Amino acid sequence: MPADAAPGESYAIVWAEVSTSGGDGVKLVNRAGIRIYLDVRGSNPAVSSFTVDSMTAARDAEGKPTVLAQVHNTGGRAIDLKGTLSLTSVSGSLTAGPYTAKLGTTVAPGKSGAVTVGPNDALADGPWTAVLELTSGRLKGSTQAEITFPSKTGTAPPAPTHTTGEDNNWPVPGLILGSLGVLLLLAAGIIIFRAAKKRRHQTQ
Numbered sequence: 001m002p003a004d005a006a007p008g009e010s011y012a013i014v015w016a017e018v019s020t021s022g023g024d025g026v027k028l029v030n031r032a033g034i035r036i037y038l039d040v041r042g043s044n045p046a047v048s049s050f051t052v053d054s055m056t057a058a059r060d061a062e063g064k065p066t067v068l069a070q071v072h073n074t075g076g077r078a079i080d081l082k083g084t085l086s087l088t089s090v091s092g093s094l095t096a097g098p099y100t101a102k103l104g105t106t107v108a109p110g111k112s113g114a115v116t117v118g119p120n121d122a123l124a125d126g127p128w129t130a131v132l133e134l135t136s137g138r139l140k141g142s143t144q145a146e147i148t149f150p151s152k153t154g155t156a157p158p159a160p161t162h163t164t165g166e167d168n169n170w171p172v173p174g175l176i177l178g179s180l181g182v183l184l185l186l187a188a189g190i191i192i193f194r195a196a197k198k199r200r201h202q203t204q
Helices: 173-203
Strands: 008-021 027-040 049-058 065-072 079-089 093-101 105-107 112-117 128-136 137-149
Touching: 049 128, 049 137, 065 079, 065 105, 065 128, 079 112, 105 112, 112 128
Parallel strands: none
Antiparallel strands: 008 027, 049 065, 065 112, 079 093, 079 105, 079 128, 128 137
16 A cells, blocks of 8 residues: 555455467466455545536526536545636537636535636537536546537536546545556466466476
8 A cells, every 4th residue: 555545445456367378279368356445544635536527508697608517526625626618519610718717616525516617708509518627736627518508598407527538636546556566466476376387287
């Protein structure tokens, strides 16, 4: 376990696989799996992590567009969010933004909060591909959703989101590295076991 691991309960599943080609075109595969339960003690600071669960497009009484993102703090520390929203039309090459999100949005651990972005342009209804990039200190997340603004005053249904793959929002980096180390050791053990078994057969 890395020295900087945050306290709390975690688990990991490590799989190892070794395959060899036998005679007559037969492929031999050995697999082994280990499930690890970890209870980390100590006074290290809790990790920071968040998800954007949905984005909602709306228009106010004056017809101005607004996007509300529902953020869930999945970590163990409060997060202060800021960021930008960029829009790209689903059909065509029209782009808009980036627009600055309202600053000072603090979300406590285990709680949810809304990040509001108010584009100051007269945007068409869409549909738009919305990319929301949020940061809290060194923590960064990029989330995407397809939204459509109402044609008049009102609120559209919340749009589901998915990450764009540009996050560094990892819950326990040390745990992942440690699991990879266990995987390599397990694979090496299987190889050594198979080599020893093969030598025994050859000497018989």
